[in-house]
Amino acid sequence: MNRPRFRCISDTCGKEFSIDEKLFRCSACSDLLDIAYAFDDLDPGDLRRVFRSRRGSVEPLDGSGVWRYRELLPFASGDERWIVTMGEGNNPVVDARQSARYVGLKNLRVKHLGWNPSGSFKDYGMTVAISQARKLGSRVVCCASTGNTSASMAAYCARTEDVRAVVFIPEGQIAYGKLSQTLDYGAQTIQVRGDFDAAMELVQDLSNTTDLYLMNSINPFRLEGQKTVMIDLFDQLDWKVPDRIVVPGGNLGNSSSYGKALMELKRLGFIEKVPRLTVIQASGANPLYRTLVSSSRELVPVDNAWTLASAIKIGRPISWKKAVRALNFSDGWCDEVSEQEIADAKAILGRDGIGCEPASATTVAGLKKLIEGDRKNVRIDAEEDV
Amino acid sequence: MNRPRFRCISDTCGKEFSIDEKLFRCSACSDLLDIAYAFDDLDPGDLRRVFRSRRGSVEPLDGSGVWRYRELLPFASGDERWIVTMGEGNNPVVDARQSARYVGLKNLRVKHLGWNPSGSFKDYGMTVAISQARKLGSRVVCCASTGNTSASMAAYCARTEDVRAVVFIPEGQIAYGKLSQTLDYGAQTIQVRGDFDAAMELVQDLSNTTDLYLMNSINPFRLEGQKTVMIDLFDQLDWKVPDRIVVPGGNLGNSSSYGKALMELKRLGFIEKVPRLTVIQASGANPLYRTLVSSSRELVPVDNAWTLASAIKIGRPISWKKAVRALNFSDGWCDEVSEQEIADAKAILGRDGIGCEPASATTVAGLKKLIEGDRKNVRIDAEEDV
Numbered sequence: 001m002n003r004p005r006f007r008c009i010s011d012t013c014g015k016e017f018s019i020d021e022k023l024f025r026c027s028a029c030s031d032l033l034d035i036a037y038a039f040d041d042l043d044p045g046d047l048r049r050v051f052r053s054r055r056g057s058v059e060p061l062d063g064s065g066v067w068r069y070r071e072l073l074p075f076a077s078g079d080e081r082w083i084v085t086m087g088e089g090n091n092p093v094v095d096a097r098q099s100a101r102y103v104g105l106k107n108l109r110v111k112h113l114g115w116n117p118s119g120s121f122k123d124y125g126m127t128v129a130i131s132q133a134r135k136l137g138s139r140v141v142c143c144a145s146t147g148n149t150s151a152s153m154a155a156y157c158a159r160t161e162d163v164r165a166v167v168f169i170p171e172g173q174i175a176y177g178k179l180s181q182t183l184d185y186g187a188q189t190i191q192v193r194g195d196f197d198a199a200m201e202l203v204q205d206l207s208n209t210t211d212l213y214l215m216n217s218i219n220p221f222r223l224e225g226q227k228t229v230m231i232d233l234f235d236q237l238d239w240k241v242p243d244r245i246v247v248p249g250g251n252l253g254n255s256s257s258y259g260k261a262l263m264e265l266k267r268l269g270f271i272e273k274v275p276r277l278t279v280i281q282a283s284g285a286n287p288l289y290r291t292l293v294s295s296s297r298e299l300v301p302v303d304n305a306w307t308l309a310s311a312i313k314i315g316r317p318i319s320w321k322k323a324v325r326a327l328n329f330s331d332g333w334c335d336e337v338s339e340q341e342i343a344d345a346k347a348i349l350g351r352d353g354i355g356c357e358p359a360s361a362t363t364v365a366g367l368k369k370l371i372e373g374d375r376k377n378v379r380i381d382a383e384e385d386v
Numbered sequence: 387m388n389r390p391r392f393r394c395i396s397d398t399c400g401k402e403f404s405i406d407e408k409l410f411r412c413s414a415c416s417d418l419l420d421i422a423y424a425f426d427d428l429d430p431g432d433l434r435r436v437f438r439s440r441r442g443s444v445e446p447l448d449g450s451g452v453w454r455y456r457e458l459l460p461f462a463s464g465d466e467r468w469i470v471t472m473g474e475g476n477n478p479v480v481d482a483r484q485s486a487r488y489v490g491l492k493n494l495r496v497k498h499l500g501w502n503p504s505g506s507f508k509d510y511g512m513t514v515a516i517s518q519a520r521k522l523g524s525r526v527v528c529c530a531s532t533g534n535t536s537a538s539m540a541a542y543c544a545r546t547e548d549v550r551a552v553v554f555i556p557e558g559q560i561a562y563g564k565l566s567q568t569l570d571y572g573a574q575t576i577q578v579r580g581d582f583d584a585a586m587e588l589v590q591d592l593s594n595t596t597d598l599y600l601m602n603s604i605n606p607f608r609l610e611g612q613k614t615v616m617i618d619l620f621d622q623l624d625w626k627v628p629d630r631i632v633v634p635g636g637n638l639g640n641s642s643s644y645g646k647a648l649m650e651l652k653r654l655g656f657i658e659k660v661p662r663l664t665v666i667q668a669s670g671a672n673p674l675y676r677t678l679v680s681s682s683r684e685l686v687p688v689d690n691a692w693t694l695a696s697a698i699k700i701g702r703p704i705s706w707k708k709a710v711r712a713l714n715f716s717d718g719w720c721d722e723v724s725e726q727e728i729a730d731a732k733a734i735l736g737r738d739g740i741g742c743e744p745a746s747a748t749t750v751a752g753l754k755k756l757i758e759g760d761r762k763n764v765r766i767d768a769e770e771d772v
Contacts (some may be wrong), residue, residue, distance in 0.1 A: 052442050053442060055441045055442040056438050056439060056441040056442040058621075058622055058623070058624055060478075063478055086478065086480055086739065087477075087478025087479075087480060090476055091473075092446075092449055092472065092473025093473075094472055094473060097547065098544075098547070112503075115501050115502065115503065116501065117498075117501065117739070118739075118741065119741075151741075154739075155739035155740075155741070156739060157739075158484075158736070158737050158738060158739035159738065159739040161483065161484070177563070181741050184732075184733075184736035184741055185736050185737070185739055185741070186736065186737050235444075236444055237444070238444055346570075347570075350544070350570035350571050350572065351544050351571070351572050352544060352545065353472065353503070353504075353540075353541040353542060353543075353544035353545040353571055354541075355504065355505075355537075355541070355567050355570055355571070
């Protein structure tokens with residue numbers, strides 16, 4: 001296989017760079033970067049069997065719900081010694097019967113990504129990004145965070161014993177449980193006068209001008225790890241792909257990475273049908289929704305974004321172009337829901353025995369809205385909410 | 387196989403009862419009950435292979451880290467329709483290098499039971515107890531709890547849709563995060579004027595005089611589920627059994643169930659060597675330690691038990707006799723650690739990227755004490771801390 005490369009996602013640029021550079025945006029046009037693979041000789045049938053058989057292995061890389069799928073993350077091939085894994089992933093898919101009734105569906109299944117080492121889906125991406133940080137020789141990594149990213153980054157750094165974590169927190173805008181975790185794992189935390197978007201801008205500047213390595217989801221290696229959520233899900237479903245996959249939309253790393261997974265899985269012949277990716281935002285922090293309904297070619301940002309769902313209280317989502325690409329590719333959808341709709345949906349998910357953040361409950365709220373709006377037009381059998 | 391039976395654990399009584407009765411203590415002598423099996427035709431080699439192969443299955447019972455080992459929980463055989471599972475268990479075993487150095491060991495591995503549907507090890511036992519509750523036709527289940535038990539019971543009840551959960555909370559003595567979870571999952575909560583031991587006495591009375599089904603660990607079905615922590619651990623270690631297994635000691639359900647697992651696995655030929663079970667208590671809530679050091683044949687309770695490790699702040703542990711049996715069988719050990727030792731150990735575990743309750747950190751604190759006290763006498767290669 002040709003060496004994996006960074007590739008600028010801009011149609012008009014598409015420039016490529018070595019992944020051994022410390023790079024977070026295209027040096028030519030400043031657009032976002034993908035990790036691009038040639039993937040020349042993969043047999044989907046064989047690999048599906050390999051993936052499945054690794055579930056029964058006691059090797060740490062096989063036991064990880066991320067590295068089990070390493071043939072689809074081939075940038076790390078030969079560099080396994082840098083990998084830091086805590087057995088992340090492996091989150092079961094469970095029925096959500098009360099939520100199904102609530103939204104008006106017969107079948108609704110939830111892949112709960114909270115049952116992870118640091119308590120959130122961020123661990124899927126962090127195990128990959130920290131491994132790349134080590135490979136590049138980074139000694140200090142950083143992120144801007146309202147909670148989950150900081151806890152996850154701090155946990156993985158702790159396990160390296162030689163990479164330090166520095167977290168930039170929007171003033172007073174971090175979930176306290178997450179802050180305690182971050183401190184428990186030994187990260188240095190710096191409070192920034194400003195909101196998440198301001199903290200994000202600051203860490204991008206710092207990572208460009210200093211040795212700090214950036215661990216937010218603008219880092220394409222984070223998204224490579226998160227890609228495996230889709231691969232793991234389809235494996236769990238015996239590769240019977242659902243009609244629709246519903247995710248919350250904040251900084252849009254999830255939708256971006258799931259979109260990349262769908263594109264690669266389709267291209268490689270792992271799946272025929274592409275599930276429709278559906279992104280739900282809080283109406284107080286709905287830049288992607290605003291961008292799409294106004295058919296704008298530039299992001300329509302939200303100043304002073306606000307929602308109780310603090311994990312998605314983001315007005316300038318860094319990965320918005322990749323999210324748009326994912327929705328285009330999968331014939332997807334984006335909608336917004338109110339604070340009341342989020343709170344109601346969270347209560348219903350609780351009644352299914354599924355404890356989640358308000359941000360995650362946007363999915364059930366959005367699905368209800370989607371089905372009520374389109375009852376006569378849309379037939380939906382199975383949904384996935386992550 | 388003969389039908390599984392309740393059997394009184396008293397050597398002088400040993401009376402048996404049908405497991406179709408709603409029973410929590412021996413009707414003859416009031417002692418604790420085991421679920422006793424005949425296990426007449428199990429082949430350990432075959433079953434090890436079956437267990438391993440189920441890791442690669444997408445069937446819900448195979449995916450559960452509890453029900454995967456159902457041949458060793460044969461009371462449920464033929465009654466699978468009552469089972470409520472959320473894919474619990476499956477917690478990885480990770481190295482804890484900084485903790486190892488801290489306690490003075492070369493190898494220390496941690497099986498972190500927090501990465502579970504309701505966030506604690508209680509889910510291992512709850513999936514079993516709720517299934518038995520349903521089989522018996524119970525409509526309302528109850529427990530006394532300082533946090534983890536209530537959250538777990540409430541989550542599993544929510545998934546039944548036909549069994550209601552009632553939680554009795556010691557006045558002001560529940561962890562608030564756990565209380566929020568319990569309410570989120572729709573349980574009714576009742577605050578009791580008194581501590582955990584008072585609440586425990588109350589729910590025992592209620593379950594004897596009303597239709598309420600008791601879900602605390604005096605319920606032997608809870609311990610059957612928790613048994614699988616050991617089976618899963620040994621499977622993960624390719625049946626290379628560690629020298630020592632260290633657990634926190636509160637109500638002593640863990641040590642009791644792990645002890646039963648060790649007895650059964652040894653008897654059935656799954657293991658030759660029996661790891662030494664080591665129970666660590668907080669010095670302000672150390673009834674088992676007091677009982678053992680005074681060689682008392684009756685429990686030496688602790689009135690007004692107190693420790694910051696709220697999950698083990700228990701002065702009259704209900705399963706103490708089973709814990710003593712487990713320590714005797716495994717040539718085990720019990721010790722106490724101070725609040726400062728617990729806090730220090732928790733900080734070190736955090737530096738390993740392992741977030742845990744103070745109660746769980748007693749294990750590392752106890753291990754340090756054990757090794758420092760016995761450096762010349764004890765050789766310990768690998769430890770498990772759950």
